[in-house]
Amino acid sequence: MKTYDFICIGGGSAGFNAARVAAGLGQRVAVIDGARQLGGLCILRGCMPSKTLIYAAEVLHHARHAGRFGLRVTGARADMKAVHARKKRIIADFARYRVDALTGGKFDLYRAYARFLDPHTLELSDGTKLRGRHFLIGTGSKVSVPPVPGLKEAKAWTSDDVLDLDFLPKSVLVLGGGIVACELAQYLSRMGSKVTLVQRSPNILRDHSDDASCVVQQAFRDEGIELFTDTRLQSVAADRHGATVKFHHDGKLVTRRAAHLFNALGREPNTAGLNLAAAGVKTRPDGQIIINRWQQSSTPHIYAAGDCSGPHEIVHIAIEQGILAARHAVKAKGLKPVDWSLLLNVVFTDPQLATIGRLERDLDAAGVSYLTASHPFNDHGKSILMEANYGYVKIIAEPKRGRILGAEIVGKDAGELIHAFSTALALRATVRDMLRAPWYHPTLAEIVTYPLEEIADKLAK
Template structure:
C-alpha cells in the first residue's frame, strides 16, 4: 500500500488546484481519476465547450440582424459539422494542457475510480490500495434524472449530447429553466431548431431576481422560443416521430411534441461510488458533502471542493476551494476563508446576466440597510447604437457610507461589465471612490456611472444628524 501526504480523488478544476498547491508546499501527492478522459467537467463537458458554441451562434445571430444596422449579409447559416470540428479542436487544446499538468510528475496519477475502505485508505478499480494522511474529494457532479413519469424510459439528451451535436435538430423540448437549460436552448434556437422550454417554476432562472429573469424571457420570446413556466409534467413518452410531453399549466392540460427531448433538470453530486460511510463523511440534505469554511468534511482530515460539496457550482470557486483546502491541510498561516459576500455569478445567455456580492433579497433578509439604483440599457448611448437595449444595471450600497455591497447586470456584455466592480467590492470601495475614477465615453462600462451618481445623490440628500 502506497502512502501519501494528500490523496486527491478527482482531477477536475478543484482537484487539480488542490494537488498543485500541495505539491508546491513540498508534499507527496497522488491524484486518482477514473474518468474516460482527463480534464474535468468545465473543460470537457461544461464551461469551455458551451461557451465555444454560444460565441459562434452569437456571431451568427448578429450577422442575421445585419439589416438593422444597414449591413447586406445575403446569407448567414451554420455548418454544424464545421462548428463541431472547431469545438473539438479548441477543447482538445484546453484538455491537453490539463493532462500535461496532471502527468507532469509533480504528483502520482492513478487512472481509476477510488472507493473508501477506511478513513485514510481507498481502493481503486484496478485493485490498487492507497493511503493518505489527508484526502481531498472532488468527484464533481452528474446529470440528474428526476422521477418524472416516463422520463427514464424515454430516450433523451443530456447537456453532453447537445454539446456534441454535429447536425441541426428539427425540434427539441427542453425540460428545465436553469442556467444550462437556458444557455443551450438559445444555442439550439439560433442554429435553427424549433425549441420549446417546459419549466416547473413560475419563471426561468429561479436563482436570479424576477426582473433579471424577465429580461432573458423576453429575449427568448423575441427569438421564437416557446416558453411554458409554472408547469407540472404528467407524462413523457416516446412516439414514432420523437417524444411527447403532457403537462398542466394554469389549470389546463397541454401536450407538446418534438423530434428530441433534452433533460436539463439539473445535476447532482457524484458521490454514489465513494463508499463515504467507510470514511465517516456526512452528506447534507441536498446530497452534497458537508463542509465547513475551511473545506473540511465531518472527518477533519478529509476535505472536499467543487460541485461535490458546492454550495455554488462555479469554477473559480472550485479552484479557490482546492487551494484553500490544501493550504489549510498543511498548516499555512494567515489563511482567510472564502467570503460568500463576494460571490460572482454569470449566466451566458444573450443578453447575459451577472450578479456580484449581496443581492436585494439577501440584503432584505439580513436586515442590512441599503440604497439601490438602476439604469436601463435602452437609454444608454453605446448600447443604443449597438442595438443592444435589453436589460439594466443595478447597484446596491450601504445606506450610511455608500460602500458597494452588490451589483446586478442584465444586458449586453454583462459577463465583462461586472468585472468593473469586482475589485472595488473586494476593496470595500464606496460609490464616491468609483466616481473619482475616469469613465470613458461612449462605452458600455459608462452605464455604471448613472446608478453610482444616483446613490451618491441619495446619500447627499439624507438628513444630517
Template sequence: MKTYDFICIGGGSAGFNAARLAASYGKKVAVVDGAKQLGGLCILRGCMPSKTLIYAGEIMHHATHAARFGIKVGRVSADMKAMHVRKKRIIADFADYREQALKSGRFDLHQAYATFIDSHTIQLSNGEVLKGKHFLIGTGSKVSVPDIPGLKETKTWTSDEVLDLDFVPKSVIVLGGGIVATELAQFLNRIGSEVTLIQRSTHVLREHAADSAKVIEQAFRDEGIEVITDTKLTSISSGKGGVAVKFEQAGKSSIRRAAHLFNALGREPATDKLGLAAAGVKADDKGQIKINRWQQTSVPHIYAAGDCSGPVEIVHIAIAQAEVATRHAFRRKEAKPVDYSQLLHVVFTDPQLATIGLDEKKLKERGVKYLSASYPFNDHGKSILMEANYGYVRVFAEPKRGRILGAEIVGKDAGELIHCFSTPITMRATVRDMLRAPWYHPTLAEIITYPLEEIAEKLPRRKPAR
C-alpha cells in the same frame, strides 16, 4: 501499498489545483481520476465547449439580423460539422495542457476510480490500495434525472449530447430553466432548431432576481423560443415521431411535441460510488457532502470542494475552496475561508446576466439597510447604437457612506461589465470612489455611472474640509 500526505479524488478544477498547491509545499501527493479523458467537467463538457458554441451562435445571430445595421447578408446557415470540428480543436488544446500538467511528475497520477475502505484508505478500480493522511474529494457533479413519469424510460439528451451535435435538430423540448437550460436553449434556437423551454418554477433562472429573469424570457420570446413557466411536469413519452411532454399550468393540462428532448433539470453531486459511509463522511439525501468553512467534512482530515460539496457550481469557487482546504490541511498561516459575500455569477445567455456581492433578496434576508438604483440599456447611447436594448444595471450600496454591497447587470456583455465591481467590492470602496475614476464615452461600461450617481445623490452630504 503507497502512502501519501494528500490524495485528491478527482482531477478537475478542485482536485488539480489542490494537488498543485500541496505539491508546492513539498508534500507527497496523488491525484486519482478514472475518467477516459482527463481534464474535468469545465474543460471537456462544461464551460469551454459550451461558450465556444454559444459564441458561434451569437455570430450567426448577428449575421442573420445584419439588415438592422444596414448590412445585406445572404442566407445564413449553421455548418454544424465545421462548428463541431472547431470546438473539438479548441477543447483539445485545453485538455492536452491539463493532461500534461497532471502527468508532469509533481505528483502521482492514478487513472482509476476510488472507493473508501476506511477514513484513511481507498481501493482503486485497478486493484491498487492507497493510504492518505489527508484527502480532498473533488468528484464534481452529474446530470440529475428527477422522478417524472416516463423520463427515465425516454431517450433524452443531456448537455453532453447537445455539445457534441454535428447536425441541426428540427425541434427540441428543453426541460429546465437553469443556466445550462437557458444557455443551450438559445444556442439551439440560433442555429435553426424550433425550441420549447418548459420550466417548473415561476420564472427561468430561479436563483436570480425575477426582474432580470423576465428580461431573459422576453429576449427568448422575441427570438422565437417558446418559454413556458410555472408548470408541473406530469408525464413524458416517446414514439416514432419523437417525444411528448405533458404538463399542467394554471390548472390546465397541455402537451408539447418535438423531435428531441433535452433534460436540463439540473445536476447532482457525483458521490454515490465513493463509499462515503465507510469513511464516515456525511452527505445529504442528494449526495452533497456536508462541509464546514474550512471545507472539512464530518471527518476532519477529509476535505471536499467544488460541485460535490457546493454551495455553488462555479469553477473559480471550486478552485478557491480547494486552495482553502489544502492550506488548512497543512496549517498554513494564509488559510482563510472563502468569502461568499463577493460571489460572482455570470449566465452566458444573450443578453447576459451577471451578479456580484449581495443581491436584494440576501440583503432583505439579513436585515441589511441599503440604497439601490438602476439604469436601462435602452436609454444608453452605446447600447442603443449596438441594438443592445435589453436589460439594466442595478447597484446596491450601504446608506451612510455608499459602500458597494452588490451589483446586478442584465444586458449586453454583462459578464464583462460586472468585473468593474470586482475590485471596488473587494476593496470595500464606495460609489463616490468609483465615480472618481474616469469613464470613457461612448462605452458600454459608462452605463454603470448612472446608478452610481443616483445613489451618490442620496447619501448624506459631506462636511466641507476646513
C-alpha cells in the same frame, strides 16, 4: 501500499488546483481520476465547449439580423459539422494543457476510480490500495433524472449530447429553466432548431431576481423560443419519431411534441460510488458532502470542494475551495475561508445576466438596510448604437457611506461589465471611490456611472 500526504479524488478544477498547491507546499501528492478523458467538467463538457458554441450562435444571430444595422447579409446558416469540428479543436487544446499538467511529474496520477475502505485507505478500481494523511474529494456532479413518469425510459439528451451535436435538430423540447437549460436552449434556437422550453418555477433562472429573469424571458420569446413557466410535468414519452411531454399550465393540460428531448432539470453530486460511510463522511440526502468553512467534511482530514460539496457550482469557487483545503491541511498561516459576500455569477444567455456580492433578497433576509439605483440599457448611447437594448445595471450600496454591497447586470456583455465591481467589493470601496476613476465615452462600461451618481446624490442629501 503507498502512502501520501494529500490525495485528490478527481482531477477537475478543484482536485487539480488542490494537488498543484499541495505539491508546491512540499506534500507528497496523488491524483486519482478514472474518467475516459482527463480535464474535468469545465474543460470537456461544461464551460469551455458551451461558450465556444454559444459565441458561434451569437455571430450567426448578428448575421441574420444585420438589417438592423443597414447591412445586407444573405444565406447565413449554421454548418454544424464545421462548428462541431472547431469546438473539438479548441477544447482539445485546453484539455491537452490540463493533461500535461496532470502528467508532468509534480504528483502521481492514477487512472482509476476510488472508494474508501476506512478513513485513511482507498481501494482503486484496478485493485490498487493507497493510504493518505489528507484527502480532497472533488468528484463533481452528474445529470440528475427527477422522478417524472417516463423520463428515465425516454433516454433524453443531456448537456453532454447537446454540446456534441454535429447536426441541426429540427425541434427540441427542453425540460428545465436553469443556467444550462437557458444557455443551450438559446444556442439551439439561434442555430435554427425550433425550441420549446418547459420550466416548473414561475420564472426561468429562478436563482436570480424576478426582474433579471423576466428580461431574459422576454428576449427568448422575442427570438421565437416557445416558453412555458410555472408548470407541473405530468409525463414524458418517446418513440422513434420523437418525444412528447405533457404538463399542467394555467389550469390546462398542455401537450408538446418535438424530434428530440433535452433533460436539463439539474445536476446532483457525483459521490455515490465513494463509499463515504466507511470514512465517516456525512452527506445530505442528495449526496452532497457537508463541509465547514475550511472545506472539511465530518471527518476532519477529508476535505471536499466544487460541485460535490457546493454551495455554488462555479469553477472559480471550486478552485478557491481546493486551494483553501490544500493550504489548511498543512496548517498554513493567514488562511481565510471563502468570502461569500464577493460571490460572482454569470449566465451566458443573450442578454447575459451577471451578479456580484450581496443582492437585495440577501440583504432583506438579513434585515440590512441599503440603497439601490439602476439604469436601463435602452437609455445608454453605446448600447443603443449596438442594438443592445435589453436589460439594466443595478447597484446596491450601504446607506451611510455608500460602500458597494453588490451589483446586478442583465444586458449586453454583462459577464464582462460585472468585473468593474470585483475590485471595488474586494477593497470595500464606495460609490464615490468608483466615480473617482475615469470612464471612457462612449463605452458600455460607462453605463455603471449613472446608478453610481444616483446613489452618490442620495448620500449627499
